[in-house]
Amino acid sequence: MKTKATITSLASLRDRLREFSQERDWDQYHTPKNLSMALIGEAAELVEHFQWVEGSQSHLLEEKTRHSVEEELADILIYLVRISDKLDVDLYQAVERKLEINERKYPAEKVRGSAKKYTEYVD
Amino acid sequence: MKTKATITSLASLRDRLREFSQERDWDQYHTPKNLSMALIGEAAELVEHFQWVEGSQSHLLEEKTRHSVEEELADILIYLVRISDKLDVDLYQAVERKLEINERKYPAEKVRGSAKKYTEYVD
Amino acid sequence: MKTKATITSLASLRDRLREFSQERDWDQYHTPKNLSMALIGEAAELVEHFQWVEGSQSHLLEEKTRHSVEEELADILIYLVRISDKLDVDLYQAVERKLEINERKYPAEKVRGSAKKYTEYVD
Amino acid sequence: MKTKATITSLASLRDRLREFSQERDWDQYHTPKNLSMALIGEAAELVEHFQWVEGSQSHLLEEKTRHSVEEELADILIYLVRISDKLDVDLYQAVERKLEINERKYPAEKVRGSAKKYTEYVD
Numbered sequence: 001m002k003t004k005a006t007i008t009s010l011a012s013l014r015d016r017l018r019e020f021s022q023e024r025d026w027d028q029y030h031t032p033k034n035l036s037m038a039l040i041g042e043a044a045e046l047v048e049h050f051q052w053v054e055g056s057q058s059h060l061l062e063e064k065t066r067h068s069v070e071e072e073l074a075d076i077l078i079y080l081v082r083i084s085d086k087l088d089v090d091l092y093q094a095v096e097r098k099l100e101i102n103e104r105k106y107p108a109e110k111v112r113g114s115a116k117k118y119t120e121y122v123d
Numbered sequence: 124m125k126t127k128a129t130i131t132s133l134a135s136l137r138d139r140l141r142e143f144s145q146e147r148d149w150d151q152y153h154t155p156k157n158l159s160m161a162l163i164g165e166a167a168e169l170v171e172h173f174q175w176v177e178g179s180q181s182h183l184l185e186e187k188t189r190h191s192v193e194e195e196l197a198d199i200l201i202y203l204v205r206i207s208d209k210l211d212v213d214l215y216q217a218v219e220r221k222l223e224i225n226e227r228k229y230p231a232e233k234v235r236g237s238a239k240k241y242t243e244y245v246d
Numbered sequence: 247m248k249t250k251a252t253i254t255s256l257a258s259l260r261d262r263l264r265e266f267s268q269e270r271d272w273d274q275y276h277t278p279k280n281l282s283m284a285l286i287g288e289a290a291e292l293v294e295h296f297q298w299v300e301g302s303q304s305h306l307l308e309e310k311t312r313h314s315v316e317e318e319l320a321d322i323l324i325y326l327v328r329i330s331d332k333l334d335v336d337l338y339q340a341v342e343r344k345l346e347i348n349e350r351k352y353p354a355e356k357v358r359g360s361a362k363k364y365t366e367y368v369d
Numbered sequence: 370m371k372t373k374a375t376i377t378s379l380a381s382l383r384d385r386l387r388e389f390s391q392e393r394d395w396d397q398y399h400t401p402k403n404l405s406m407a408l409i410g411e412a413a414e415l416v417e418h419f420q421w422v423e424g425s426q427s428h429l430l431e432e433k434t435r436h437s438v439e440e441e442l443a444d445i446l447i448y449l450v451r452i453s454d455k456l457d458v459d460l461y462q463a464v465e466r467k468l469e470i471n472e473r474k475y476p477a478e479k480v481r482g483s484a485k486k487y488t489e490y491v492d
Contacts, residue, residue, distance in 0.1 A: 007215045007222070009132065016222060023231035029298050033173040033181035037297035039199070040166040040409060044290030046206075047163050050156040051283035052275050055423065058156035059209055070212050074221035076162070076203055077214055080196065083169075086182055089193050091200055092130045098197035099130070099139060108146035152421050160420035163286060167413030174406035175398050177301070253461045253468070255378065262468060269477035279419040279427035285445070286412040292452075293409050296402040304402035305455055316458050319449065320467035322408070323460055326445055329415075332428055335439050337446055338376045344443035345376070345385060354392035 010092070014085045017078060032086050039079035046072040133215070137208050140201060155209050162202035169195040256338070260331050263324060278332050285325035292318040379461070383454050386447060401455050408448035415441040 007013045021027050049069050050058045061069060084091050130136045144150050172192050173181045184192060207214050253259045267273050295315050296304045307315060330337050376382045390396050418438050419427045430438060453460050 031178035055154035074217040094197035277424035301400035301402040320463035340443035
């Protein structure tokens with residue numbers, strides 16, 4: 001069994017996931033529809049860790065919980081990169097565009113000084 | 124208004140999001156609890172695009188849908204990087220560990236040749 | 247230990263849940279925010295059962311899976327009734343209003359005969 | 370257009386939804402898989418209303434938000450009843466069984482007096 005390449009970028013993660021899936025003949029299950037369901041499942045496992053704690057305490061994780069949270073975060077990234085690969089989406093380009101939209105939509109000088117609630121600004 | 128740095132890595136995205144949030148005084152809202160809720164909201168918007176289409180057709184997106192899907196994927200990455208920053212989690216390390224677990228849990232030679240259903244292997 | 251009343255209506259379920267929570271001093275955790283997180287967690291467990299199967303096969307459940315699916319459906323109803331109680335929402339009134347909206351929004355004669363895709367009608 | 374029956378029970382809601390779907394020829398889209406995706410989409414819209422507010426304030430809804438929240442709760446119940454119908458699940462029986470499990474799992478006298486955290490008791 002050869003040594004796998006270390007993950008240092010979204011591109012290397014994408015390649016590793018392609019290889020993982022091909023070796024197991026799992027591409028047939030990895031439709032964007034199914035992957036979106038798997039992704040939200042992992043997001044829900046993340047949410048579960050925080051559902052009964054106060055927001056202000058939610059960064060304080062016991063060792064065991066932290067370990068689980070890291071796994072959920074990893075799973076989300078895995079499915080996110082996998083679905084982006086299947087749809088041929090460049091995540092950084094998509095993020096760049098979205099940040100530009102957000103920067104126009106919520107101008108810092110206006111949002112900061114405003115009495116309007118945060119909830120009215122952000123969807 | 125200064126030019127923002129282009130996003131080319133998770134680290135540069137993390138920094139850009141820190142800056143974005145600080146400029147708006149939004150860190151107070153960005154508890155892991157709240158961010159996990161925002162993340163699952165974006166995951167659900169992704170799911171919605173695929174809920175009435177066949178899995179086998181779900182990679183075929185009309186132009187307008189593709190644009191929206193790219194935005195949801197970007198939003199998921201944004202919240203994922205943001206919550207990881209707040210919890211001081213190194214996403215690539217977490218992914219590396221998770222992939223090693225998966226590779227042991229689903230050995231290619233066993234999974235590929237097995238008559239057991241995929242659903243019994245994967246959670 | 248006294249015998250609990252059988253659930254035959256949303257009102258009797260609401261009362262049973264109130265009692266359950268009060269006996270355990272759990273009302274303090276049951277904010278609408280927390281309950282909405284718990285509800286989506288159960289919805290995600292439901293989704294997980296269907297994520298790798300074909301839609302056309304998704305009504306065919308093995309005994310063990312059927313048992314789990316019934317538990318998730320029960321949990322969703324439990325949290326739905328609980329959050330509605332906390333927000334003083336009459337679910338049947340809310341449903342009645344929503345159905346009237348849907349009936350106006352998707353007129354049967356127009357939707358049925360139309361070549362427009364289902365996905366364009368339904369959010 | 371005939372007058373629709375008022376919703377006063379899960380059974381009457383189930384029948385109204387059957388009729389609604391048949392009139393539009395939508396049963397073909399209503400696989401358990403697709404309905405589970407639609408349900409979690411509505412759950413996420415519910416979550417969104419609460420994501421940036423404090424838990425302790427989350428029962429205080431402005432008129433417009435309350436209206437939306439009621440719609441999401443209605444939509445969740447609609448999809449829950451619809452998927453239960455498709456899978457031939459009796460929701461009240463399922464809930465009854467789940468409550469009995471919970472009552473055994475979290476005995477009031479033990480849970481109430483315990484110093485153990487709520488989070489260790491509840492999944």
